[in-house]
Amino acid sequence: MKKSFKLFLFTLLFAYQFSAGQNQKKIDHQTLTWIRYYNVLPLTEKWALHSEFDNRSFVNPIHENLFVIRIQGRYRTSKIIELGGGFAYFNVNTQNPDADPDYSIPEYRTQQDITFINDIAKITFHNRFQLEERFIQKADKNGLLDEFSFAYRFRYRLQSTFTLWEKEQNSLKGTISDEILFNYGKDNKRNTFDQNRIYAALRYHFTPNLGLELGYLKNFQRRASGVDFYDRDIIRFTVYHRINRKF
Template sequence: MKIFRLTFFLVLISQLALAQTKRNIDHQSLTWIRYYNILPLTEKWALHSEIDNRNFIDPICQNVFVLRVQGRYRANKNIDLGGGFAYFNANTQNPNNNPDYSVPEYRLQQDVTLINDIAKITFHNRFQVEERFIQKANATELLDDYSYAWRFRYRLQATFTLWEKEKQSLKGSISDEVMFNLGKDNTKNTFDQNRIYGALRYAFNPNIHLELGYLKSFQRRASGIDFYDRDIVRFTVYHKINRKTKA
């Protein structure tokens, strides 16, 4: 909880600093539709993969398409480790300005998640590091060059059971995640964004879960004075492949 208080303090300081600066804010509405697959390999190891399609609502236009794969290792009941690779294809960040090309990004990621049960609530503290390689572009085309940046992410999530019967259940979750950039191309937006999320997840059985949630994203752009204020409806299908595992 000390980490959470420190993160909250850093976000508060960042927001107070922003309040003293004239800001240009773009308000946008999006849908994120995701398929998330879990393939257990052993009792401790699993392969996670996902496909995520993100679209603007007004006007309807693709924002980003994501492919991600990661290996996860459950060290014990309180520690979960992960590492993997993601490919992002950014079509546009403004639905009213859709260029003839898409910007690719290649991303490595590593995380440590600490898990604790307090009363009937499960808390996840996730610390994640990303190494991002983004192809540069001008107003008309992609350039033969890449920018590189680190990004540090911290997320606190609380999950709780609302209803449960045999193999079915309904769970709720709330989370807050803050992100910081570090790199020569990110000098004006060290504070990247804050995401607040709330969702309901219904389990038809242990292998198929459906989640519907609302995500509020406030992101600082590279200029340092321009921002995206996004309202996002997110729908996820979780699919765990049922197979016998060996230690």
């Protein structure tokens, strides 16, 4: 627990110091909603298939930001270690709600992660280390180009989940997390630091296999220029659905 707590404090401190040092930069403040459906399909006692559909939109003005489809296989090697690997497709309409281009930019992404899980008292801690390979189609003001940029992205997330209330099959759970992301690649030399995400949410389970989550995400992200930033307030709504299977 001490190690997890120290890592959590470190990421919070890093994010604060970094953002504080950018006061002279141009920062665009945006408000968004993320609406997501997350499905878990157990294949065996240790293997499961996770899929999600995520639509992200700006609030003022109302405008599509992007759409995500993600699928991954997950393998529980032991009580405390889980491995994952998968693929995601992003369809990015615009990063500026006042701009409405005639095209959307596709991104194809593969990912791999290792997650360490620790139950301490009544709190479950997840330490996730994730690597992504990102293939983003290039574009200019006239449209898409026949070439792609490539970059690696490393993500570290510390998340805690805890039960606030439980009765029979119903429960109310809380989640707090902090995630920091870094880019690496020839097209990302000016934004090695990508973003920091702080998240807090409540999830109500109607049954152990069906839950609704409402959360708030604070997202501070460096733009590709390496000079300007996005400061985003995000309301996230998620439907969690686990297909019940017995082995």
